[in-house]
Amino acid sequence: MALVSGPGRGGVPAGRDPAQEPYLVTEKHVNYIKSLDTRKDELEYWLTEHLRLNGVYWGLIALHLLGHPDALPREDIIKYVMSCQSENGGFGAAPRHDAHMLSTVSAVQILATVDALDELDELESEGHGGRIKIGKYIAGLQNRETGTFAGDEWGETDTRFLYGAFNALSLLNLMYLIDVHKAVAHVQACRNFDGGYGVDPEAESHAGQAFTCVGALAIAGHLDLVDRDRLGAWLSERQLENGGLNGRPEKLEDVCYSWWVLSSLAMIDRLHWIDGKKLSAFILRCQDYEGGGISDRPGDMVDVFHTVFGLAGLSLLGFPGLVAVDPVYCMPKHVIQRCIQKSR
Numbered sequence: 001m002a003l004v005s006g007p008g009r010g011g012v013p014a015g016r017d018p019a020q021e022p023y024l025v026t027e028k029h030v031n032y033i034k035s036l037d038t039r040k041d042e043l044e045y046w047l048t049e050h051l052r053l054n055g056v057y058w059g060l061i062a063l064h065l066l067g068h069p070d071a072l073p074r075e076d077i078i079k080y081v082m083s084c085q086s087e088n089g090g091f092g093a094a095p096r097h098d099a100h101m102l103s104t105v106s107a108v109q110i111l112a113t114v115d116a117l118d119e120l121d122e123l124e125s126e127g128h129g130g131r132i133k134i135g136k137y138i139a140g141l142q143n144r145e146t147g148t149f150a151g152d153e154w155g156e157t158d159t160r161f162l163y164g165a166f167n168a169l170s171l172l173n174l175m176y177l178i179d180v181h182k183a184v185a186h187v188q189a190c191r192n193f194d195g196g197y198g199v200d201p202e203a204e205s206h207a208g209q210a211f212t213c214v215g216a217l218a219i220a221g222h223l224d225l226v227d228r229d230r231l232g233a234w235l236s237e238r239q240l241e242n243g244g245l246n247g248r249p250e251k252l253e254d255v256c257y258s259w260w261v262l263s264s265l266a267m268i269d270r271l272h273w274i275d276g277k278k279l280s281a282f283i284l285r286c287q288d289y290e291g292g293g294i295s296d297r298p299g300d301m302v303d304v305f306h307t308v309f310g311l312a313g314l315s316l317l318g319f320p321g322l323v324a325v326d327p328v329y330c331m332p333k334h335v336i337q338r339c340i341q342k343s344r
């Protein structure tokens, strides 16, 4: 199963007035995502193998947000995800790939979205699954001295992995397997004087890191540690004249930053600090109005990564016709509510 990149280009068709194209081409996006799995004879399919499980997560979430949760067959999804699991409990990007934190997080998010987490322990008898086994793989990537997390057994640490661990372990209801206190202290150390967060202590602020750090603090119940006004001001400065958002000063706008910036603003109750109307219009201009899919900015190739984050951004902005997204997990809100209820 592969749902990564596609052939079309985002942008309002030539000769049409962008101001007159503020609508969402829902059906075209659904067909676009479904079509991605049928392009196995193309070179690109094989070049994107390292992203396969992430791609399924992106495509599945996009379909859920579009209100078409059953567009991909549930049993096929579960079978594919389980075929990516390694002996050590973690998941690789594709079958027979080494396990990695990011694909393991995607696997857990996918299984939670299709309501299959309860089946994990049943699958263990067949040599797969095992909720605790997966949790232990993730917990094993924490450095118990520093609180940080690595992506795999050899990799460097990054707050992306720390956030991923919090995301997956909280969905599995296994946060007790890690040292949350030390991890939170590390996130605190990555905070800068401008209220933003860097990839390491003393690294410059970046919107992607704001999302991972604030998201981790939200899961840990420690949003009190965020300087909301300062961070909110830094995030709202990410909006450019054309309505799009960038990831740090002097950089180009990009649809995926709609998500990192907006979700961070939502978590600290400052969503209204940017111009949502202008941002919605920018995201809509990045759609391929004929073939479906969303690109990073008008005129570029569409792909499933920018499609899901564009849709998630629109959902947070309350765009009509989309299912509500959870800003912390980038999954449908009702899925998160279901997981939290079950863990009580």
Ligand SMILES: [Zn+2]
Residues within 6 Å of the ligand: 254, 255, 256, 257, 296, 306
């Ligand atoms: Zn991007």
